[in-house]
Amino acid sequence: MVxxxxxxxxxxxxxxxxxFLYQSCLNDPFMPEEFLNATIPSVETLKVTNKxxxxxxxxxxxxxxxxxxxxxxxxxxxxxSTGDSPEVTADNKIEVGEGLGAFTETVKSLLPNQxxxxxxxxxxxxxxxxxxxxxxxxxxxxxxxxxLDVD
Numbered sequence: 001m002v003x004x005x006x007x008x009x010x011x012x013x014x015x016x017x018x019x020f021l022y023q024s025c026l027n028d029p030f031m032p033e034e035f036l037n038a039t040i041p042s043v044e045t046l047k048v049t050n051k052x053x054x055x056x057x058x059x060x061x062x063x064x065x066x067x068x069x070x071x072x073x074x075x076x077x078x079x080x081s082t083g084d085s086p087e088v089t090a091d092n093k094i095e096v097g098e099g100l101g102a103f104t105e106t107v108k109s110l111l112p113n114q115x116x117x118x119x120x121x122x123x124x125x126x127x128x129x130x131x132x133x134x135x136x137x138x139x140x141x142x143x144x145x146x147x148l149d150v151d
Contacts, residue, residue: 045131060120
């Protein structure tokens with residue numbers, strides 16, 4: 001017959017083992033030490049500076065919020081949607097490079113007289129950061145029309 005004390009000792013040992021196993025899964029043991037406490041970057045969507053019937057020009061600023069161990073920003077840009085909350089997808093984003101600092105870009109091929117929600121984003125090894133959403137309505141009419149010379 002197994003003594004109750006032995007059962008409790010085994011249960012405690014198994015519980016401690018699972019706690020260590022769980023904790024080891026939380027941190028990637030192969031991740032460089034300087035990244036372990038890093039956070040996602042800070043990105044701020046600034047005001048729209050220009051809009052037409054088919055374009056919106058927006059500005060943003062990406063920084064590490066004074067955090068000395070932030071990981072490198074590998075992609076930054078703008079995403080937009082006619083829905084409530086734009087997120088980064090292949091269909092509704094425009095990349096504007098990498099790293100920290102201010103950036104500006106014009107979103108093109110939009111529909112006239114349509115309300116869009118646009119915001120800046122930045123990606124690093126820890127994840128995706130989004131700026132505040134700006135709601136912008138393109139103007140009525142045609143977009144920019146260029147006349148080309150024909151030879």
